[in-house]
Amino acid sequence: QVQLVESGGGLVQAGGSLRLSCAASGRTFSRYVMGWFRQAAGKEREFVATIRWSTGNTDYAGSVKGRFTISRDNAKNTMYLQMNSLKPEDTAVYSCAARDAYGLAYYPFNYDYWGQGTRVTVSS
16 A cells, blocks of 8 residues: 655745655555646646656656656655746646556556645735
């Protein structure tokens, strides 16, 4: 079993930055793919970024590419999402997820484990 706990959300002005963390426990992650998703009020959950734990390979949604950076710290079993140049449309609940497979994945149904989410609010 895998447990994921997000932290780092909050209120920030447009143009500001936040760093989200996802602490993982319960299994070794050498074969896992991790991801960040977000869900704004009244909208479906959408893909933000993904990373292969073993190699560090990453991919991003077009809406965040160049502004967000996904990374992981093997020693701490923690994944991060550095968010810069935030916009009001980035406001959402951000959740991290883990997938017990090798390939990068872009849809919620691809993932096996989820955190509880952390809220990010960007004011204009």
